[in-house]
Amino acid sequence: MKKSSVVAALGALAQDTRLDIFRLLVQKGPEGLPAGEIGERLRQPSPTLSFHLNQLRFSGLVTSRRESRSIIYSANFKAMNELLAYLTDNCCGGRSELCAPAAFVPLSAVGRPAPRPE
Numbered sequence: 103m104k105k106s107s108v109v110a111a112l113g114a115l116a117q118d119t120r121l122d123i124f125r126l127l128v129q130k131g132p133e134g135l136p137a138g139e140i141g142e143r144l145r146q147p148s149p150t151l152s153f154h155l156n157q158l159r160f161s162g163l164v165t166s167r168r169e170s171r172s173i174i175y176s177a178n179f180k181a182m183n184e185l186l187a188y189l190t191d192n193c194c195g196g197r198s199e200l201c202a203p204a205a206f207v208p209l210s211a212v213g214r215p216a217p218r219p220e
Contacts, residue, residue, distance in 0.1 A: 103184040107162060111185050114161035119146065120154045124163055127177040134167075134176030 115121050122144055127134060135143075141151045155175055158164035162181045166173050 103181075103188045107181075108185060108188050110161040111163050111181065114157050114163060117154070117157075119144070119150070120158055123151075123154055123175075124158060124177060127164060127175060128179075128182070130176075132176055132179070134165075134174045136169075136172040136174055138172070140175060 115124060123140060126140060126143060137148075137151060137155065140146070140155070141148060144151075146154070155164065155166070158175075159166060163178055163185075164175055165178050166175050168174075
């Protein structure tokens with residue numbers, strides 16, 4: 103993945119609403135969701151939602167397709183995995199076994215770090 107694509111993807115995700123949209127689409131899987139349903143679930147008005155979906159499409163993290171009268175948005179899992187691979191390339195001095203489990207552990211199962219001693 104080119105550095106410019108990484109910057110675009112990270113920039114797109116560095117905004118609350120877009121991050122929520124992307125996480126929702128990742129949870130939904132390859133079938134995606136119609137724009138209207140995304141807006142309802144996240145309580146976003148159509149113009150705002152359209153702006154954020156276009157930013158995610160421009161970054162390459164989201165794709166769209168027309169089905170009848172609806173536009174269905176889906177996470178681009180290939181781009182997501184390329185972004186993760188770029189970010190973890192040479193992780194821990196090449197000891198990939200230290201980084202690999204993070205891809206398989208749900209964020210909700212990770213827990214909070216131990217408090218730092220004072």
